Every structure is written in structure tokens, then in C-alpha cells.
Amino acid sequence: MREAFITHHNVISSLGFSSEENFEHLKKEHSGIQKFQRDNGDDYYSSQVDKELLDKEFTKIGDVTLYTTLEKMMLLSVDTILKESNLKITKKTGLVIATTKGNVDVLSPDSSFYKDKKRAYLPELGKQIQGFFNFKNEAIILSNACVSGVLAVAVSQRFIKDGLYDDVIIVSGDLVSEFILSGFTSFQAISDEPCQPFSKNRKGITLGEAVASAIVSSEKNKGAVQIIGAGSCNDANHISGPSRTGEGLFLSVQSALSEANIKSKDIDYISAHGTATNYNDEMESMAFERLNMLQTPTNSLKGYYGHTLGASGLLETNMGIESLKNNTLIASKGFDEIGVSQPITVIEKTETKKIRVFLKTASGFGGCNTAVIFRKIAD
Amino acid sequence: MAKELYIQNYCSIKNNKVSLNGNLIFEENSEDIKSFFKSVYQYLDPKYSKFFKMDALSKLAFLSAEILMKEEAKKNIAIILSNNASSLDTDRKHQDSINDKENYYPSPAVFVYTLPNIGIGEISIRHQLKSENGFFVFENYNTNFHYNYENILIQNNKSEAVLAGWVNIDGDSYEAFLYLVSQNGTIEHTEKNLKQLYNN
Known part of the structure; x- marks a missing residue:
């Protein structure tokens, strides 16, 4: 394939x-x-x-x-x-x-x-x-x-x-x-x-x-990133609120990991959805806890762009690719004190770090969730 | 090796008629969409009062899925729906509620349905499908896209079956053609067969 x-x-x-x-x-x-x-x-x-x-x-x-x-x-x-x-x-x-x-x-x-x-x-x-x-x-x-x-x-x-x-x-x-x-x-x-x-x-x-x-x-060039796995699963829970347990997001990430044939610990960085609503951010923390990803550096770019709705998933993917290219983790703007029940690792300071694989996630009305994993092909 | 896929069941709701696998199962000359959908609901009798809160697009998607999913045991079923007018029917209602600054009444109960994929959420909740899903928009029912994407999802083990089709609402006109693709059945899952069943 x-x-x-x-x-x-x-x-x-x-x-x-x-x-x-x-x-x-x-x-x-x-x-x-x-x-x-x-x-x-x-x-x-x-x-x-x-x-x-x-x-x-x-x-x-x-x-x-x-x-x-x-x-x-x-x-x-x-x-x-x-x-x-x-x-x-x-x-x-x-x-x-x-x-x-x-x-x-x-x-x-x-x-x-x-x-x-x-x-x-x-x-x-x-x-x-x-x-x-x-x-x-x-x-x-x-x-x-x-x-x-x-x-x-x-x-x-x-x-x-x-x-x-x-x-x-x-x-x-x-x-x-x-x-x-x-x-x-x-x-x-x-x-x-x-x-x-x-x-x-x-x-x-x-x-x-x-x-x-x-x-x-289908053909790579210099600086390309490979899309190594993707999943998109529904919460089957509520049309305008996310699942309390992060079920659909959890399943989406699992599906993407399985396709990529990697473990959650192989992910260097999570570009989360992070809309800053009470329920969404809490749900994401639950899903990342279930995936054993509490230690993975995580940010939301909504503090820079707001929620750009249908654009957000690709906008944040593109900036994630730049993070890989530049080996730079971007601080999660607007973050001060942790306000979700599971202690996820929110990036507080922009820093240089060698990163190779990142996960982009998003969730939305209708109970939809999507996770896609990207890998840098060369330094 | 590639799995052999079939169109296990198919149904349509259009022109005051409901049919399953080519056989007429319900017909009523109703005054409008709302009363026709209500009659179809009563005929199917799912005992699911949330139905009455849905917008027309979600109702149509829900009813079509109800017909195909009644005796379906599989759970890893993806939902891939498409149409022409997206959620414009409800978008216009929301727009009407904000046009007049003196008579301004936007409602969250309407606004939530200004996304075409909400119907997929309704079907997922009803049948507890925590599976792949997506809502697409085309000028007309696009057999090439549907055939390929349904095939890809099953061949790549993203799902066991796919509930798919065309669900369109635009003002007074409505049309649904839904089907279940799986490894069971007799009608081969091909672009040609999808086109033929849709046009019947």
C-alpha cells in the first residue's frame, strides 16, 4: 500500500x-x-x-x-x-x-x-x-x-x-x-x-x-511529513456536548495508533482541540489519561487563533508540521493554572526540543472526534 | 486479500413513499414534510421521543437508518452520508431569527442543527455506533466517491460495515437513499449497482 x-x-x-x-x-x-x-x-x-x-x-x-x-x-x-x-x-x-x-x-x-x-x-x-x-x-x-x-x-x-x-x-x-x-x-x-x-x-x-x-x-519531498495513522469515531452520547469519558476521542486515537503501528508513548507532542469550554477541555483530559498520555507535551493553539471551526484542524496541523520542522514546542497561550481533572502536561513555555511524531486531535458537535498522527521523515 | 462486499439492504424515502430493498413498505399523501415524517415515524414506531426535537434533515436521516438498522446486530458500522443542501434548510431558519434587530431570537435548539453531521450524531446515539463517520456535500449523489470511500473503510479494517447514502432536505423537497454495505448480501457493492439502485 x-x-x-x-x-x-x-x-x-x-x-x-x-x-x-x-x-x-x-x-x-x-x-x-x-x-x-x-x-x-x-x-x-x-x-x-x-x-x-x-x-x-x-x-x-x-x-x-x-x-x-x-x-x-x-x-x-x-x-x-x-x-x-x-x-x-x-x-x-x-x-x-x-x-x-x-x-x-x-x-x-x-x-x-x-x-x-x-x-x-x-x-x-x-x-x-x-x-x-x-x-x-x-x-x-x-x-x-x-x-x-x-x-x-x-x-x-x-x-x-x-x-x-x-x-x-x-x-x-x-x-x-x-x-x-x-x-x-x-x-x-x-x-x-x-x-x-x-x-x-x-x-x-x-x-x-x-x-x-x-x-x-503519494510522493515525499524535502521537509515532508508522513501521515501515519488516522481515526474518526463518534461518541454516540450527545449532539451538542462531548462524552464525559472522552470515549470517541479515545477510540479515534486508538484507531490512529493502531494504523501507525506505534504506542502512545511514541508521540512527542499533542496538538489538542482545547476550545476552552468547560466540558471539552475536561473530556480531552479524560481521553488522554485513558491513553496514558498525561506526560506528553500538549498545547491548544486556540489562544492564538480562537476557534476557527472547520479550518482549525488543518490550521493546527500545519502549525504542528512547522513545530516538527523547527523542533519547537509552542506555549499554550492563555494557560495559567491547570483546570482539568486529569493532570495533562500543558506546554507553558515555548522551547526547542527534538520532536519527530505528533498527534492532532479535534472534537465537535454531533459527537464527532478525529485523530491524525504525523511523522517527520528526515531531519 | 480484498473482502467481497455487498449492498446488504437499501431503502429510500421520497415522493411520499418509503421502500425497502425495492419494495414499497409505506405510502401516504401528506400535506407537508413534517406530517409525512411523523406518519413514517408512527409506522416504524421506534418509541424515541427525541425524534420530535430534530430538524427535518436529522429526522430524515434518522428514519432511513431506523429502517435499515432495525434488525442489525453489527456495531462497528461507519456512517457516511452526503447531500446537496448541507443544513441550509435550518440555516435559513437561524438566519431569519437574527435578520431583524427588533425581533431577534436566535435559539440554541435551532443553531445546533445548522451542521449537516448532527443527523449522524443522532443515528450514532440511537444505535450506539462509536464508529467512523463523515458528512459530505456534492451537487448530486456521487457514486464514485461513495463506492470508493465505503470500500476503503472496510478494506482497511476501519469498520465492519458502512451505513451510507444521500439525505437531502431543501425547503419542501426531500430525498433519502440509504444502504448498508457489508460482507453479507447478494447485490455486489459496485459503483454501477449503487447508481442503479439510486435511480430506481
């Missing part, structure tokens, strides 16, 4: 328009979270992409008036990795788009695309991306709540291993819109301060927006 590698990746976020630029900010522990104001005048914290800069950059590749904000971010991100890789798009090139809400902001009468009734449909987003780059295959759109971005990595790895495609381009993204803000506010899930994953003082999530993209390939 063939192997699958991530060869190129990109992130467009509040912390920059390339993975390298983003990682430089993480190394300096710069957060992209700032105070914003909602339509009703309420303040909220969030991490958002500079739209003027986006249009300025997008002008280099297309007409800014023809595309929605999310489309521009996705097109720019995919354009970047295609150019970096010189990849030739053939019938054996797949396109996977991961998003929870896509262009849902166009449902608002305030949107300049409001009259285009088709634009809110996800297949239309797929057509925009497919058509722009002339992909030969219909986009495979994955909309599986907050695991979408990392589940897209798992799905792409499976297609590559199976030989269905030689390369898969993944692009994942979501925006901070009034739709999302109003919904999470109604859930009383939003923190009134920048989020503090795994902390005793955590008060809920901070919403963020980003687009992340990656090329998953």
Missing part, C-alpha cells in the same frame, strides 16, 4: 498569509485575538483576517468583486501552494474542501452576494474553487462540524494510500459571521475574554476565522 505525505501547506489568518509567517508569530507568542464590536454594539474577542490586505493580495490573481470573502481566502491559499509545488493538475488530482458553514454569510441581506441564491450552497463554493484552477474532479466537500479540517487530512490520506489519487489539495476555512456569533452566543459558549484552554479560569470559546490548505501526496 502507498504512503501519504503532506508536502506543502499554507495558512491565511490574523497572524499572516503564509505558514512561515504564522509560525514566526507563534514562536514569539503573539496572539491574533483582538477586541471587535458586533452590529448591536457589544464587544467581543476574535481573531480575524485583514480584509483590505486580502483584497490587495487577491488582486494579483483575480477580480475581487467576483468572489465572496471565504472564496478569496481559499483561492489565494490554494494558489500559493500550487505555485510553491508546481503541481500539474491531472485526473489523478483530488480536491477536498472542509468547512462547517461555507458562504453562509451570503444569507444575510447585508451581503453583496445576497441576491445570488445559489451562493450559499456548498457545491457552488466547490465549483468556484474547482473552476478557478481547472481541477478535473468535482470537489469533495466535507462538512463535519469542528473536525472537518483534520478529517479532511484523514480522508485524503486514505484516498492516496488506496491509489485513487496521486495528490489531493485540501482547503479548509470558515469565517466569523453574525450567523456564527449569534449562534454561539445563544449557547452561552463565548468567553468575554480571550480564551484560556485547559485553564482553571477558562470561560468558553473565542471565535476565529482562517483558511488553511495543504497538498497530500
Whole structure:
């Protein structure tokens, strides 16, 4: 069976328009979270992409008036990795788009695309991306709540291993819109301060927006990481809250470890979900305890980006790959005192450390969980 | 060696009809989706009151799964569903609740269903399936994707069987075509057969 590698990746976020630029900010522990104001005048914290800069950059590749904000971010991100890789798009090139809400902001009468009734449909987003780059295959759109971005990595790895495609381009993204803000506010899930994953003082999530993209390939290049195992299991417990015992996450990590043929002690670093809600962070600590991973250095990048929903899994994967490349563990921003029942090892200080294998996890509404394991192929 | 896979059972819910393995099992000319789904629920009689809290997409996914899972003992069953409109039907309801600043009433009970995979969660809870799952979106039912991904999940031992298919809700229109792929059955699991059963 063939192997699958991530060869190129990109992130467009509040912390920059390339993975390298983003990682430089993480190394300096710069957060992209700032105070914003909602339509009703309420303040909220969030991490958002500079739209003027986006249009300025997008002008280099297309007409800014023809595309929605999310489309521009996705097109720019995919354009970047295609150019970096010189990849030739053939019938054996797949396109996977991961998003929870896509262009849902166009449902608002305030949107300049409001009259285009088709634009809110996800297949239309797929057509925009497919058509722009002339992909030969219909986009495979994955909309599986907050695991979408990392589940897209798992799905792409499976297609590559199976030989269905030689390369898969993944692009994942979501925006901070009034739709999302109003919904999470109604859930009383939003923190009134920048989020503090795994902390005793955590008060809920901070919403963020980003687009992340990656090329998953059957052929490795210099600096590639191998995707060595993946699992995605449901809690079968509750649609809007995680399992108390971390059951689905536990099973997902077990499935990924078994495929990778390694033990949990072989993992050098965990890039956790860490949304900073009471239940999520507690659930993760339970799962990591059951997996004997309490000693494994763990962080959540939500303190830098907020929760970027469908983008988060791939965004955090890409930054995890940078951690491997740079042998650098990034401090879990916003963490002070441990606030989960199982004493997980939260990274408190950014440090240089030789790391080779990392685990990315995510969990979401609908009881979904995903775990993917990555290994550096050479130093 | 590759496992031989079959479409063990299949069902559809569309045009006021419910059928299982090509045989009509229920029919009713209802006024709207809500009352039709309620009638199908009463016919299947799962005694599961949570059903009435679900949005239309989850109801449709739940009812289709109920038909196929009634006498199913296997537990490591993956769930791979797809559709065209994602959760737009419920998205529009949430949007309506926030459009008017004077009449602003977003509800967590609606918002939670603004994700298409919630129906997968509902099926997982109902049948205690702690297994692989994913919700995908395509212009039309994509047999090539479904055939390949279902096959990959079973061949790579990620699951023993796959509950899969198309579940779409968009305004007044609804359509479900679900099936169970496993090593049991007589209809070979091929792209051609999936296409044929879907079009029937």
C-alpha cells in the first residue's frame, strides 16, 4: 500500500498569509485575538483576517468583486501552494474542501452576494474553487462540524494510500459571521475574554476565522511529513456536548495508533482541540489519561487563533508540521493554572526540543472526534 | 486479500413513499414534510421521543437508518452520508431569527442543527455506533466517491460495515437513499449497482 505525505501547506489568518509567517508569530507568542464590536454594539474577542490586505493580495490573481470573502481566502491559499509545488493538475488530482458553514454569510441581506441564491450552497463554493484552477474532479466537500479540517487530512490520506489519487489539495476555512456569533452566543459558549484552554479560569470559546490548505501526496519531498495513522469515531452520547469519558476521542486515537503501528508513548507532542469550554477541555483530559498520555507535551493553539471551526484542524496541523520542522514546542497561550481533572502536561513555555511524531486531535458537535498522527521523515 | 462486499439492504424515502430493498413498505399523501415524517415515524414506531426535537434533515436521516438498522446486530458500522443542501434548510431558519434587530431570537435548539453531521450524531446515539463517520456535500449523489470511500473503510479494517447514502432536505423537497454495505448480501457493492439502485 502507498504512503501519504503532506508536502506543502499554507495558512491565511490574523497572524499572516503564509505558514512561515504564522509560525514566526507563534514562536514569539503573539496572539491574533483582538477586541471587535458586533452590529448591536457589544464587544467581543476574535481573531480575524485583514480584509483590505486580502483584497490587495487577491488582486494579483483575480477580480475581487467576483468572489465572496471565504472564496478569496481559499483561492489565494490554494494558489500559493500550487505555485510553491508546481503541481500539474491531472485526473489523478483530488480536491477536498472542509468547512462547517461555507458562504453562509451570503444569507444575510447585508451581503453583496445576497441576491445570488445559489451562493450559499456548498457545491457552488466547490465549483468556484474547482473552476478557478481547472481541477478535473468535482470537489469533495466535507462538512463535519469542528473536525472537518483534520478529517479532511484523514480522508485524503486514505484516498492516496488506496491509489485513487496521486495528490489531493485540501482547503479548509470558515469565517466569523453574525450567523456564527449569534449562534454561539445563544449557547452561552463565548468567553468575554480571550480564551484560556485547559485553564482553571477558562470561560468558553473565542471565535476565529482562517483558511488553511495543504497538498497530500503519494510522493515525499524535502521537509515532508508522513501521515501515519488516522481515526474518526463518534461518541454516540450527545449532539451538542462531548462524552464525559472522552470515549470517541479515545477510540479515534486508538484507531490512529493502531494504523501507525506505534504506542502512545511514541508521540512527542499533542496538538489538542482545547476550545476552552468547560466540558471539552475536561473530556480531552479524560481521553488522554485513558491513553496514558498525561506526560506528553500538549498545547491548544486556540489562544492564538480562537476557534476557527472547520479550518482549525488543518490550521493546527500545519502549525504542528512547522513545530516538527523547527523542533519547537509552542506555549499554550492563555494557560495559567491547570483546570482539568486529569493532570495533562500543558506546554507553558515555548522551547526547542527534538520532536519527530505528533498527534492532532479535534472534537465537535454531533459527537464527532478525529485523530491524525504525523511523522517527520528526515531531519 | 480484498473482502467481497455487498449492498446488504437499501431503502429510500421520497415522493411520499418509503421502500425497502425495492419494495414499497409505506405510502401516504401528506400535506407537508413534517406530517409525512411523523406518519413514517408512527409506522416504524421506534418509541424515541427525541425524534420530535430534530430538524427535518436529522429526522430524515434518522428514519432511513431506523429502517435499515432495525434488525442489525453489527456495531462497528461507519456512517457516511452526503447531500446537496448541507443544513441550509435550518440555516435559513437561524438566519431569519437574527435578520431583524427588533425581533431577534436566535435559539440554541435551532443553531445546533445548522451542521449537516448532527443527523449522524443522532443515528450514532440511537444505535450506539462509536464508529467512523463523515458528512459530505456534492451537487448530486456521487457514486464514485461513495463506492470508493465505503470500500476503503472496510478494506482497511476501519469498520465492519458502512451505513451510507444521500439525505437531502431543501425547503419542501426531500430525498433519502440509504444502504448498508457489508460482507453479507447478494447485490455486489459496485459503483454501477449503487447508481442503479439510486435511480430506481
